[in-house]
């Protein structure tokens with residue numbers, strides 16, 4: 016049986032960046048990607064996607080797309096990248112983020128059950144966003160989770176929490192505390208993949224990625240790639256898109 020890796024959202028920035036390494040390592044690499052217009056305005060296969068990768072244009076929320084894929088392939092590894100990724104956008108388009116990020120993940124898991132397939136591992140690209148504001152400490156060193164800045168704080172440009180200092184994030188000790196719909200759906204993805212994998216004897220691998228940047232990042236998607244925006248604005252003396 017060939018070694019097979021399925022990458023959801025595999026035509027995106029991270030999917031393209033890892034495509035060459037995956038194609039070197041696996042006999043078959045299949046990218047399941049709907050070529051989302053916010054990421055792929057031309058709706059075309061990205062040049063950065065390794066030519067050895069088979070691109071299947073389909074939606075992770077579509078059970079039929081999963082059935083067609085799993086009829087033909089039995090992945091040992093699934094890398095789950097497909098997601099709605101607009102942190103601010105998620106507050107006004109919550110259903111879209113919930114559908115793709117949460118239901119898209121459960122559709123993947125249900126399809127594996129329908130096809131009686133158990134990959135060796137499922138890797139999920141979660142996000143540091145799940146931490147929200149994370150942990151802060153008071154002058155005595157006690158840890159606090161101040162939660163979310165209120166509208167009043169934001170209106171007054173008050174970014175800090177009175178009397179507290181932000182603490183470094185350490186995944187072993189800092190609790191997730193999402194402050195956006197996007198972050199809440201990424202945390203839900205973590206719980207879904209962990210619970211299902213542990214029950215099914217599949218190894219879950221969860222990454223909480225920080226801001227990923229590099230060649231091939233979409234310069235047109237204003238909802239992601241803050242480092243790309245800064246890199247474009249800094250040479251012309253503008254440090255922030257809003258300035």
Ligand SMILES: NC(=O)c1ccc[n+]([C@@H]2O[C@H](COP(=O)([O-])OP(=O)(O)OC[C@H]3O[C@@H](n4cnc5c(N)ncnc54)[C@H](O)[C@@H]3O)[C@@H](O)[C@H]2O)c1
Pocket residue numbers: 023024025026027028029030047048049050051052054055073074075076095096097098099100115119140141142143223224225226227228233239240
């Ligand atoms: N780039 C970062 O800085 C960063 C940071 C933290 C977490 N992440 C996570 O990593 C993953 C990949 O991020 P990226 O930067 O490559 O994003 P990206 O937007 O470049 O790629 C996402 C890909 O998913 C596809 N997609 C979107 N909805 C889909 C759907 N319903 N069905 C199938 N495909 C769909 C898009 O067409 C796109 O090709 C995401 O899950 C994101 O939450 C990224």
